[in-house]
Amino acid sequence: MYFERLKTAEEEWKQRHEEEVSKAETQPCACEDGIPVKLLYTPSDVRADFHKDIGFPGDFPFTRGTDAAGYRKKLWTISHYAGFGSPRETNVLFRRMIEHGGVPPYMALDLPTQLGLDPDHPMARGEVGMTGTSIASLRDWEIIFDGIKLEDTFVGTVINAPAAVILAMHVVLAEKQGADLARIRGNLQNDILKEFTARGNFIFPVQPSLRLVTDTLEYCAKHLPAYWPLNVCGGHYPEAGANRVHEVAFAFADAFTYIEDALARGVDIDGFGKGIFFLMKSNHTDFFEEVAKFRAMRRIWATRLRERYGAKDAETMKCRILGHSGGSLLTRERPELNIARTTLACVAGVLGGIQLIGLRTMDEVFGIPTEKSELIAIGTQHVVAHETGLPDVVDPLGGSYYVEALTAQFETAVLEEIERIERMGGMVKAIESGYVRKVIAQDAYRTQTDWETGRKVKVGVNKFRIEESEPPRRPYEYRPEEERRQIEAVRQLRRERDNAAVEKALDRIKALAREPAGSDSNLVPPIIEAVRAYATIGEICGTLRQVFGEYAEPTSF
Secondary structure (H helix, E strand, O other), X not given: OHHHHHHHHHHHHHHHOHHHHHHHHOOOOOOOOXXXXXXXXXXXXXXXXXXXXXXXXOOOOOOOOOOOOHHHHOOOEEEOEEOOOOHHHHHHHHHHHHHOOOOOOEEOEOHHHHOOOOOOOHHHOXXXXXXXXXXXXXXXXXXXXXXXXXXXXXXXXXXXXXXXXHHHHHHHHHHHOOOOHHHOOEEEOOOOHHHHOOOOOOOOOHHHHHHHHHHHHHHHHHHOOOEEOEEEEOOHHHHHOOOHHHHHHHHHHHHHHHHHHHHHOOOOHHHHHHHEEEEEEOOOOOHHHHHHHHHHHXXXXXXXXXXXXXXXXXXXXXXXXXXXXXXXXXOOOOOOHHHHHHHHHHHHHHHOOOOEEEOOOOOHHHOOOOHHHHHHHHHHHHHHHHOOOHHHOOOOOOOOHHHHHHHHHHHHHHHHHHHXXXXXXXXXXXXXXXXXXXXXXXHHHHHHHHHHHOOOOOEOOOEOOOOOOOOOOOOOOOOHHHHHHHHHHHHHHHHHOXXXXXXXXXXXXXXXXXXXXXHHHOOHHHHHHHHHOOOOHHXXXXXXXXXXXXXXXXXXX
């Protein structure tokens, strides 16, 4: 009866203010995910069971946060994405970031490294060090972390197809430093499925690629319990054009695929589930929808992990999220406004209760960010953390009629899309059929149309433009001498190492790769031994190419 009376009162309110309300409701409201936004929200829009659907922070289903005390217990981790061309330059940057209150960034790697190619490979020419750090072998990893104790430092690495090789480098260097592997923290991106539809840095076909992900999940569950071996990257889907609902639905569908593959191998969900977290965008143009997205993600994840996959440990059920800004949010026009955009992205992440926040910089659109811009990005998070009072209250928007209604609507839309994918046979089938790429293309078209028609505003681009005389910033430039140094370094390494030991280790990788996937043929241990012998990333990935082959993109969908 209460809600019926409230709806009647709302209709009466509309009638009393009919002219004003009707005019406001006809104003354009461009919601990228197709969830309509009302002019006014009341309790009648939120008919949730508080204990079942919303609850208290730190309690299932974690809608209001993964920790009871929120940021009073621990502030979010300040993260940022950077890396310079050479290992030595990256070491200088990382140590400077630590001195200024940050942690080493999520390491940006150049394209040859991401594709498993050494600097002297013909296809690497002109790309060495261009989009991040060039890493060929354990020797480069040793240079990057010279003077940095891995046991005391969270190390994130943006690597996918060759992720097992980078993990091996981290393990071997940690052992050399005398670290306790049980205390090693960090993460791999290692989300290969999204590479086939949203990013493109793949090497092997889908099934052997999935095997490598499962190998790393299993290895870390046994040997690196504090390490996060899988960073499911929903955030790359909107960068390819997907809307917010598809961003989350595709990310969850990817994650569920990895989980089911590991469970089929017999790995305990509570043994590896805590090592999965999500990298999501925190900068779509609809601020409150972003907050609702993060809250809905926690509810969906906790429910699925407990009810379908049998998780018993509450830590496994907690959806941990890194929110990052950048990419399509930023503009080359009036780039200083990018500071305002990333600040709002930070606030959205905080109000959404996420665990890590990574702000891009105002000049990332021009190339690898400058050190000054990196420090501004770190300082922005310090301002939000210490000058706003936002961390003082857990889930400060909880109970908002608007936010709670959005959370519920968003959850429903995401679950409907996940069910659609499962009816197709799962995410691998959806990828191979071209469905995912088709949906992304359709979303991208609608978004681009909104920008071009002015239905959505991008300040400085399609509205409030200012003609600037300031010359554009110069990006990090390709330096032939640096590429030559990297090439000579890897060739010198091959002259100095025990090449017989390298060949023996590579033969062991090849032999196990030919075996069916499983715990007895886990490829991480032999890759670790190859890395210990100073085999290069190109040699290891080349060995796997001989067995697995390479992925060929479909020509149509």
